[in-house]
Amino acid sequence: MSAPAAATPDPAGAPLPAPAGSGAGPRVRRSARFGWIAFVVFAVVVGLMALVPVTQSVGNINNLTQLLILIVMGVTWNLLAGYAGLVSIGLQAFIGLGGYVLLELADHNGVQPFLALGLAALICGAAALATSFVVFRLRGGYFAIGTWVVAEVFSLITAQVNSLGGGSGTSLNSLSYLEPLTRLKDVYWAALICAVLALAGVYLLLRTRTGLALTATRDDEDGARSLGVRSVLTRRIAFTVAGIGCGAAGGLYLMSNLDIVPSSAYSVNLSAYMIFIVLIGGVGTIEGPVIGAVVFWYIQLEFASYGAYYLIALGVLAVLMTLVLPGGVAGLIRRFTRVDPFPVGYTLASEEPTSGGAQGP
Amino acid sequence: MIALEVDAIDVHYGDFQALWGVSARVELGGRLAIIGANGAGKSTLLGAIAGSRPLTSGSISFDGRDVSKLPAHARVALGITLVPEGRRLFPSLTVEENLTVGAFRRRVGPWSLDRVYELLPIVANLRQRRANQLSGGEQQAVAIGRALMNNPSLLLLDEVSLGLAPVIVQSLYAILPDVSAEGTTVLLVEQDVGQALAAADRVQCLLEGRVTLEGDAKDLDRDSIRAAYFGV
């Protein structure tokens, strides 16, 4: 006896028509052609990075720590700009705040420094959430500058607080229980953990409904809203997460440099770095900021000594990348290899013939 | 003499094809009405003629000249003027300013501010009012006046009747004879079939981007129009 709507499978392998009411059709599936390979590669890279403090020189450990911090910053800025569509030149507000909160917690309140790092990040997230209620009244370029004003306010207010060193800055003491080399290694591992968390966090966030909402809102806010996407809430979440990421970066900077001063901690140059990283690497992809951070880190190591010329070139490069290669390096790679190492999208899988007839009698 | 020749044009919105090999021609001084259901492609056709929608293939000639590649603002200089769907007046400008913007290209001809005010008394009464403070009917009158200020050789009217009371629509269409008298060719898009048949010499019907019917307005019967309109 055959079910009324089913058809026997065509031996030549043509797809089965979907039986009425089965709800089958083109299947929606995670795009993950290279997903497993990428995951393995990622795990291997992380493993190798974890071995760095054991195998590398002091100088290299320190340099790589800076790289990891840049990755955190780049991933964060990219989440906000590339996925939430919010360009900000004020995220340094939370980088500086992260450092100062860590200082306050660890030096003045006896919190274990590495624990304080986590707390500082969360507190910066809360600060970002609070700030969003003010700055979200602005859009586009005005939002970008508005966040910068907030950073300046944070900086100027911090400079008035004497217990935090005022305008001339101060140093972190609570890591002095560690031998310098041990401190270097511990901070490195903390940075590595933060970078992995940042990447994993953003990746997982984007795979959730919030992530889809983010991309939809970025691409077409009115369209997204008409479909019920709560775009303001979505953006607020993104901004809060950005606060967390930057707070962590700021804390890590303090732990690796030990000195902190408002004019550097809240400097707009930090935004410039984030923008360069993401422009070079590619806005709106997850691997983009990583690539960008590596390239930028390398450029900095090699050329920073050229001072103003180096920065002029960087500025011009930013302009060129924006106009000519908006997808960045990651975009180039995707165009030529069609590899998507961090799949967050969905694809429609065409119906495939199944052996034996899945909906047979 | 043919004023406008649309030759088998395709128009896409991204991947979506809105017009499939659509052709049309209008005699100098003539009036062609394009009718069809929502989404049939009528506004797209007008947009293609006005230059706001690029062609994927085919060509458009006006006055014997190929305008397919000309940007919209250049076509205005030739006298192709569109009254867009939804009026699209400039909200922060007054009515008079909206009208003078219409004359930006300073084309020579019979239409002037005074003449427009004479033809459309409602507009004359509103001249200092901000455009975003007008009713639908008032806006439509201003929009038509604005187009006339360009001294158009080809006047494109997109859904003039949309959202307006029949009385107002009739009063607006009542100015068409004056427009044609100046030798202006008119191409109008209308959902209201009766109005279209009354206002035009020739009619074409679009369905899902294709021409399904064309002929003289007086010769077409309701049944064939219905068939072409709905595709049954």
Add this chain to the structure above:
Amino acid sequence: MVWVNAVVQGLMLGGLYALFACGLSLMFGVMRTVNLAHGDLSVVAAYGSLALVDALGWSPFTTLLIVIPGMAIVGFLLQRVILDRALGVSALAPLLATFGLSIALQNLLLQIDSPDARILPIGSFGIGSWRISSQLSIGWFPLLTLGVAIVVLLAIELFLQRARLGTAMRATRDDAATAQLMGIDTRKMYALAAMLALATVGIAGVFLGMRTTFTPTSGSDYLIFAFEAVVIGGIGSVRGTLAGGLVLGVAQTVGAQINAADPILIGHLVFLTVLVVRPRGLFRSSVLA
């Protein structure tokens, strides 16, 4: 009386801020893009004027004859070379491109000149003032600056309201697509807006350079002040821009009386307060920006 003096000084400073803000607002209104290199371009004008002063011995006022058209040309190039293309790439692109330009300009100036503070010399005119009372004096130069600011803003307002091209620009600002259908070449409108904006930036830069010292990185501060003035006044109206500038100027000078350590912080706080309390600004124009 000290307070009155502070307010008066603030009004005159505010005129300068209004001038800065004007260009920013114009470009945003017409092109929907914020030029992050705005402040740096004014500093470029100041350095340009300085170069002419050094080379030709002119007074800074005379250099305006060259600086203003020069900046207009820069504006045209900025529009055609960078902004036009950026507008076609994405909504974020103009921000990123002008940011890169800002960095490049600051460091270019650093390289050509030096980090040292500069000033445009105006001799005794800069110090002269009317003494109204023992605590209130009105400097000639600040007063002139306020006058120039008002004249320029008025001129732009008149242009926008009365001139054929000005009306066309307002039409473009309202609805660029429909403006095209009126025969307006929007690309030309953008270029015109950029040229006008940068001309005002040039004037602002030279006057600021005469008023106080400047360095290659001063542009960042000017951008922020211009931006705050626009937001306080209300995005979209010239009158608002003037009001915003004046409010910011007064906030800073009165703030200096309250806490001499950081008048700029007071300005920022006033800005944030306006943003929270009256987000549309003091003179919101009736059309959405």
